[in-house]
Structures are given as structure tokens and as C-alpha cells.
Amino acid sequence: MLSKKDFAYCAISGLLLGVSFSSTRIDCGMLAWIALVPLFIALDNKPALMRGWLSMFCGFIFFLVTLYWLAHVSVTGLIILCLYLSLYFFVFGLLKAPRSCLLNLVWVPSAWILLEFLRSSLLTGFGWGLLGYTQFKNLLLIQSAALVGVWGVGFVIVLVNVVIHHWAAGRKNSLGKIAGAFGACVLLLAMHVYGYVCLRRDYFAPDINVSVIQGNIPQEQKWDPAYRKLILATFRALTQKAAQDNPGLILWPETSVPGYVLDEPLLLKSVLSLVRDINTFLLIGSPREDLIKKRYYNSAFLFDPRGEIICVHDKIHLVPFGEYIPFKNLLGFLETRVADFSAGKRIKLFTVPDRTGRPVRFAVLICFEDIFPHLVRRFKNAGADFLVIISNEAWFKKSAEPQQHLAMSVFRAVENRCWFIRCANTGISCFIDPCGRVVEQVGSKNKAIFVTGFKTQLLGAGLIRPVLQFDLAGLINN
Numbered sequence: 001m002l003s004k005k006d007f008a009y010c011a012i013s014g015l016l017l018g019v020s021f022s023s024t025r026i027d028c029g030m031l032a033w034i035a036l037v038p039l040f041i042a043l044d045n046k047p048a049l050m051r052g053w054l055s056m057f058c059g060f061i062f063f064l065v066t067l068y069w070l071a072h073v074s075v076t077g078l079i080i081l082c083l084y085l086s087l088y089f090f091v092f093g094l095l096k097a098p099r100s101c102l103l104n105l106v107w108v109p110s111a112w113i114l115l116e117f118l119r120s121s122l123l124t125g126f127g128w129g130l131l132g133y134t135q136f137k138n139l140l141l142i143q144s145a146a147l148v149g150v151w152g153v154g155f156v157i158v159l160v161n162v163v164i165h166h167w168a169a170g171r172k173n174s175l176g177k178i179a180g181a182f183g184a185c186v187l188l189l190a191m192h193v194y195g196y197v198c199l200r201r202d203y204f205a206p207d208i209n210v211s212v213i214q215g216n217i218p219q220e221q222k223w224d225p226a227y228r229k230l231i232l233a234t235f236r237a238l239t240q241k242a243a244q245d246n247p248g249l250i251l252w253p254e255t256s257v258p259g260y261v262l263d264e265p266l267l268l269k270s271v272l273s274l275v276r277d278i279n280t281f282l283l284i285g286s287p288r289e290d291l292i293k294k295r296y297y298n299s300a301f302l303f304d305p306r307g308e309i310i311c312v313h314d315k316i317h318l319v320p321f322g323e324y325i326p327f328k329n330l331l332g333f334l335e336t337r338v339a340d341f342s343a344g345k346r347i348k349l350f351t352v353p354d355r356t357g358r359p360v361r362f363a364v365l366i367c368f369e370d371i372f373p374h375l376v377r378r379f380k381n382a383g384a385d386f387l388v389i390i391s392n393e394a395w396f397k398k399s400a401e402p403q404q405h406l407a408m409s410v411f412r413a414v415e416n417r418c419w420f421i422r423c424a425n426t427g428i429s430c431f432i433d434p435c436g437r438v439v440e441q442v443g444s445k446n447k448a449i450f451v452t453g454f455k456t457q458l459l460g461a462g463l464i465r466p467v468l469q470f471d472l473a474g475l476i477n478n
Helices: 004-022 029-033 037-043 048-066 068-072 075-094 101-119 131-135 145-168 174-198 225-243 265-278 328-337 373-381 401-416
Strands: 209-214 249-251 281-290 295-303 309-314 350-353 359-366 386-391 420-424 429-432 438-442 446-459 463-477
Touching: 004 029, 004 037, 004 048, 004 131, 004 401, 029 131, 029 145, 037 048, 037 145, 048 068, 048 075, 068 075, 075 101, 101 145, 101 174, 131 145, 131 401, 145 174, 145 401, 209 225, 209 420, 209 429, 225 249, 225 265, 265 281, 265 295, 281 386, 295 350, 295 359, 309 350, 359 373, 373 386, 373 401, 386 401, 401 420, 401 429, 401 438
Parallel strands: 209 249, 249 281, 359 386, 386 420
Antiparallel strands: 209 446, 281 295, 295 309, 350 359, 420 429, 429 438, 446 463
């Protein structure tokens, strides 16, 4: 029989997991190291179906707490998504863990990570809330992500939870409990030593100044024709101010231009006039229409100082039910309520000259594309010297969403050992070094400019580490 106590334990685990992801004021990532223990206690000595329902209840609470910000878009969508995602917890509960303490130490973390991987891959994938992301501020620990990805970090977190559960539940196999605790400590020590070494290595840094423009345009205004002139004036003023520091590249966020820049002559003329005025490479986000194929794309455009468009990249991984309708044969009735974008087919790299005239190549991810490790790896392997994510998180108001998204960007920087720039409409915009350090950032709800140059610098007694030379061009608070 399922008792109220069992559900209470599962609710506690769900809340601890959710808070470890969702706290914005203080770092609650440490809660992840104990968050699963109440769930494991509740599952002890239960038949498979009971374990499944208890785990699903825990998962629903977890995702509801973690993804609460989706309620700003759709409460119904939030509940449906949480129910779907909690099915992976249901499957986890059905899996029978071995009685052996030692086998348990391998089986449970492996099953958890396998289901996280499937959740990130099936039905276009939704890799939000992977356990490893809770540790994005633990720089020593997350350096191992360069070897094992976010999955490896998550494996260790589950392992520690299993070890604590063995001791808390009073398992009789003392040797197994001691061996498990010893093994977990050795693994954690090895990861921290590896991290210590990595944080003192030198990594490639492009010789170019980059400016990020954060316009802070509320979602209610972005596509309202009454605000179009104000939006363009805001980005123009911030961009002209940034150009005073002579950056080699200026970045605008996703859909920063309030319209289809290629199809609206007056809008295009305004952008071209600005580009020629600042005499700098400018990357903007804007939707575009392919008139021949009659398709729409969420795109990034790079203008050179002459006002020529030298490269266009289309978003590859679209958001289901946000940018397109999956399974149109079944769900076509929703098409009138959802934007109908098409996915880009090819990875394109943008090229700009550095301060010596040598070409520097960078890749642009759009919206949530950086939550997919395999996709980001494809961009890096294509030859990108650094990575950029342009996004619009104004949809989610003031919430934990930007912080959660930042955690994933930190892991992508570490996994690929390259600089990662976030350019968001309402924050968090920042520069992340190849070790996952958030070197400089502008939070939510600010209009801001910052101009930054990548650089490696010798520090202390022969200690080399990458740093970012930061030059504040201007900060304008609302």
C-alpha cells in the first residue's frame, strides 16, 4: 500500500530537485547531492508499479517547480509537458535495482543518466533540468564535463545519493557501504584534482573585441507596430555607443529586429544606415521568408561594414509547439495558433577579421539550441573559434529561466573548451571562458552594452589562465 509518508518523501525529493535548479538569489546546487535520498527511501521494498507511480509523482513535482516559468506562456502547456517528462521518472521507478550494494552503485546512476539521455533525444528532445546542470558554479567539479559531458557529472551526483541512501536505510552489507563511500570519495577527489589542473591551463582566445547589446524589450512590445520605432531607436542608440570603443563585432539578440529585415525595405534601410554609420560588423537576429520555397526561418544575419549581408544562418533545432507543429497529420488543427517555421539544414560559420586582419570564425546558436550538447559539438567541430547564442527570454518575465539557461551555456563552454558568448534580449547576457567562468554578465531587466576582448594573461608565479579584459562602454538601468 502507498502511504502518505511515501508521497511526502517523494514530494520532498521533487522539491529539493526543483529548488536546486530554480533558486536565483542563492546557489542551491548542493541540494542535488541529497535530493534523491527521500525518493530512494520511499521506493524501498515496493512492487514495480508502486515504484513507478511514486517516481512519477516526484518527477511531476520536480518539473513543475523547475519549469514554472512556462506558465507565462501557457499553464496548460506547462502541465502537459510536466506530465510527459514525469513519465521518464515512471520508467525509472519500474526498473528493479539489484540487491547488491556494489551493483546498486552502478545500476541506479546508469539507469538515471540513460533516461536523461533519452529525454534529451526522443520526440525532438528536451534536455532541460539534467541533474549535472545544478553544479554549474562548481568550477572544479565541472571541468570533467570536457571528458564525460553533463552526463558524467550527473552520474556522480546520483552515485553520491545512492551511497547516502545505503547508509540512511541501514543496509546490512557494511563492506558494500564502506566500499561505495570510499569509491565515491575517490571519484570526487579525482574530479576536483583534474579540475584544479584544468583551471590553470591556457586556452585559445581570439584576438577580437566583441560588443553585446541587450535591448531589454518586453515581449508585449516586440511585435507591436506601435513600438517598432522605439525598438529600433533603442538598439541604434546602444549600438552607436558601443561603436565608440571600436569593437570588431557587435551582437544583437534573437529576433531583435521587429520585422522581416529582408522583405521590408524601410526596415532594411534603417539597419544598413546604422551599419555604415558605425563601420563595424553587426550580427542581428531576425525572421526571414524564402519566397521561392514559401518557408519561414528564424535566422541570424551578419552585415559587414559596407552594409553587405555576408552570411545568413537559419536555426536548425526548432522548438515544438512554439516554432512548428510536430506530427502535423495528427495535430494540424493547432497550426493556426503556432508560428510555422522551417528548420535550417546546414551549419554555417560566420567569419570576421581579428585585430591583425586574420579571419576568426564563430558559430551562432539561436534560442534554446545550446541545450543540445551534440548540436553544439557539431558547430565547434565545423571549425568555430568561439560560440555565440542569441536568444529572447522576454517570454518568461522575471523568473529562474535565464539562470537555468545560463547553466547549460556554461557546460557547453567547458565541454568544447572554447569561449561562449550569450546575447539575450532581457538577460542574462555574458561572456563565458573555456573553463566555465562567467567572466562578466548583465542580468535581467537592464538595457546594457559591454565591449570585451578575449585575452590570455600570465598571472602570479608562472600561473597561466585565460581572463577577459572588460571595458564597460555603458550601462543604462531602467
